Amino acid sequence: AAQQAARAALAVPDVVPRFGADAHFVLGYIALTERRLDEAEQALNAAVAADPGFWDARQLLLAVLAEQLARPAQTAARCLDRTRNLIEQLGALPALAQDRGQFREIADRFAPLGQTTNPALGLLAGLGYLWAGDTARARATLAAVERQRGPLPAACVAPILTQARVWRARLPS
Numbered sequence: 669a670a671q672q673a674a675r676a677a678l679a680v681p682d683v684v685p686r687f688g689a690d691a692h693f694v695l696g697y698i699a700l701t702e703r704r705l706d707e708a709e710q711a712l713n714a715a716v717a718a719d720p721g722f723w724d725a726r727q728l729l730l731a732v733l734a735e736q737l738a739r740p741a742q743t744a745a746r747c748l749d750r751t752r753n754l755i756e757q758l759g760a761l762p763a764l765a766q767d768r769g770q771f772r773e774i775a776d777r778f779a780p781l782g783q784t785t786n787p788a789l790g791l792l793a794g795l796g797y798l799w800a801g802d803t804a805r806a807r808a809t810l811a812a813v814e815r816q817r818g819p820l821p822a823a824c825v826a827p828i829l830t831q832a833r834v835w836r837a838r839l840p841s
Contacts, residue, residue: 670694670698671694671695671698673691673694674690674691674692674694674695674698675691675695677690677691678691678692685718685719686718686719688714688718689714689715689716689718689719689722689725690715692711692712692714692715692718692725693711693712693715693722693724693725693728695707695711696708696709696710696711696712696714696715696725696728696729696732697728699711700728700731700732705732705735705736705739706736708728708732709729709732709733709736709750712725712728712729712732713729713753715729716729716757720760721764723761723764723770726757726760726761726764727774729753729757730754730757730758730774730792731777733750733753733754733757733788734754734778734786734788734789734792736750737750737751737754737786737788737789737820738786738789738819740819741819742821743821744821744822744823744824747820747821747823747824748823748824748827750788751824751827751828752827754788754791754792755791755827755831758791758792758795761774761799768799768800768801769800771795771796771797771798771799771800772796772797772800772802773796774792774793774796775792775793775794775795775796775797775800775802775805775809776793776796777793778790778792778793778796779793779796779797779809786816786820787813787814787816787820787825787828787829787832788820788824788828790809790810790812790813790816790832791810791813791828791831791832791835793809794809794810794813794832794835794836795835797809798810798835798839803839803840806835806836806839807836807839810832810833810835810836810839811832811836813828813829813832814829814832814833
């Protein structure tokens with residue numbers, strides 16, 4: 669029923685962007701729960717495009733991108749696109765957060781995965797710790813990114829490593 673209502677809302681001519689964002693969010697959430705990650709990614713990207721200040725849509729999009737990046741056998745181009753999107757979403761979060769605890773939640777959620785499977789998730793966790801104010805943990809997490817390769821194509825790993833080095837260099841000594 670929620671899916672039908674969301675699609676109906678999007679069919680309304682000149683729908684208010686904020687309402688459109690909500691409808692896309694609902695569709696993305698449903699797709700994610702049904703493990704249709706490509707649909708979830710598309711819908712959540714549309715939600716963020718319609719309402720750039722939509723924290724929950726960006727949060728859920730980060731989770732979807734993390735899962736997408738953990739999938740094996742993706743092309744380097746698709747991986748690069750997802751990595752770019754992940755970095756863009758991360759870059760927008762500091763302006764949207766209501767408190768630093770939100771970043772700690774992000775970091776704690778993705779840190780275990782980033783340490784063992786995927787440098788993109790390590791980058792996500794490292795920035796979460798940085799923005800939560802835990803520079804020591806941010807430094808350690810970003811340093812660990814350089815040791816991870818996971819399932820990502822080599823061409824995709826390079827910008828992640830670059831971002832991890834840039835952010836680590838910005839940390840106070």
